Amino acid sequence: MNQNLPLVLGFSTTPLELVSFLLSLITVALNIRQIHWAWLFSILSSALYAMVFFDVRLYGDMGLQFIFVLVSVWGWSQWLLGTGDGGELAVTRLSSAERWWSAFLCLLMFATLYLFLKFCTDTDVPAADGLLTAGSLLGQALLSRKKIENWYVWIIVDVLYVALYLYKNLMLTAILYAVFVVMAIHGARVWRTTCKT
Incomplete structure (x- = not known):
């Protein structure tokens, strides 16, 4: 273990990973409460996590963070602008056709x-990185439109991310994603109470 790295919860980490960790927790807590400032924290945490993932050669996750920044700007506008006719964007469910299209995409x-990851990068986990990046993009898009299914996607993705980050020795980030699983379960329960469809 590198003696120069700070310990958090008994695990070594970098200051960058620690700040990213804290901003990510704030993001999800605000998302559960449907507070639009979540998107600002999402932009900040994503930008910082891009650097963390670059250091450990998780290029799919690194690229995902840049996309998260863009999607977060879009999501923030969706939550602020609402339905376009002055109404607030409501929590809804995907239709059956939308579920199939989401799975296909x-x-x-x-x-x-x-x-791309297998043949154009030096990552040692192209399948896991690609699958979880695709799932994360889906979850983020659904969250931006306040679709309740976003929480179910995040539960699955976050459980799998815990294993990947343990493998990559990103212990604090693995703990973060374990906390995300619990927060996503709570988020689904909270959003179900306000779901319009």
């Missing part, structure tokens, strides 16, 4: 990302 993104 996620699989297509996974296949594309996997091939």
